[in-house]
Amino acid sequence: MTPDAILDRDVTELKAQLSFRARLSHRLSRHIPSAPLLPRLFGPMVSVTFDDVPDSACETGAALLDAHGVKGTFYVSRTLLGTATEHWRVAGVEALAEIHRRGHEIGCHTHDHRLVPTLDAKRFAADLQRNRDALASLVPGLVLENFAFPYGYASLAAKRVLSRTYGSGRSIMPGLNAGRIDHYFLRANPLFDRCLDAVLLARLMDEAVARNGWVIFFGHDVTEGASPYGCSPALLEATLLAANRRGIPVVSMAEGMARALGVAGERRPVEEASRLSG
Ligand SMILES: [Zn+2]
Known part of the structure; x- marks a missing residue:
């Protein structure tokens, strides 16, 4: 079964909330x-992202990224x-603030983890702002x-809103982003123990090299005996090594989009940035 099919099955109940129109908009x-x-x-390029941010992603996941000297998006x-x-x-606010301080990127999901196609453009824009404001008040800067x-x-309306207010929108449609990319529906591959094996990992990485592609991974927890939506520390380590070897x-x-748009610069860890500017 493909990762997409597994996820589709898991969200069957949620999909029932979607009208025909919303499902069509997602497909389009x-x-x-x-x-x-x-x-x-x-x-x-390779990016490692974590959704919802379980505490193990903030702890074990971020520590592994740090050990490789790279940044993830949460x-x-x-x-x-x-x-x-x-x-x-x-994860709680403290853990998020800590990985933000170390230079990892905190990204936006919907405020209440609502399905995007259930929101019209106005409500979606308001939701994004609400989440952005809430996080800004919890984690200064x-x-x-x-x-x-x-x-x-996703929905067409949401993509239009994002194109005015955010740098990118990441999906869970597997595959490689290559050539001209739709940065408001970026493909991402599950960083799940049950979905990603050595053969698929090597294929994605080799394809990225051959086609100048961007392989984005999305996961949740990072622990031994992870949930069906997460991975072992060993799989994350293997992913980072596979990129490093190539x-x-x-x-x-943020850095991937900056490179795609031809503008410089990964955000530096907060302390380093203030040291450099002050
Ligand atoms: Zn989520």
């Missing part, structure tokens, strides 16, 4: 770009922070710049 959003001029990639829904879910405990669609469900840079989503 996979194919209709939201910007007339799409960025083009000129070199291979997509947050305000309402989930500090709560216990069926599969993991979600934090500005959410990149978005991930909860459960991977000389592929591992970058946050």
Whole structure:
């Protein structure tokens, strides 16, 4: 079964909330770009992202990224922070502030982890602002710049809103982003123990090198005996090593978009940035 099919099955109940019109808009959003001029990639890149942010992603996941000297992106829904879910405990504000301080990117999910196609453009824009404002008040200096669609469900209206307010939108449609990319529906591959094996990992990385592509991974928890939506520390380590062996840079989503748009610069850890500027 493909990762997409597994996820589709898991969100069957949620999909029932979607009208025919919303489902159609999601399908169209996979194919209709939201910007007339799409960025083009000129070199291979890998990004590691975590959704909802279980505490193990903040602890073990971020520590592994740090050990490799690379940055990840952690997509947050305000309402989930500090709560216990069926599969993991979600990180609290302190843990998020800590990884932000170390230079990792905090990204935006919907405020209440709502399915995007259930919101019209106005409500979606208000939701994004609410999440951005909430996180800015919890973690001083934090500005959410990149978005991930909860459960991977997008809409044409949401893509238009994002194109005015955020740098990118990440889906859960697997595959490689290459050539001219639709940066408001970026493909991402599950960093799940049950989905990603050595053969697929090597294929994605080799394809990225051959086509100057951007391989984005999305995961949740990072622990031994992870949930069906997470991975072992060994799989994350293998992913980072596979990129490293091929000389592929591992970058946050902000940095990946900056490179795609031809503008400089990964955000530096907060202390380093203030030292340099002061
Ligand atoms: Zn999520």
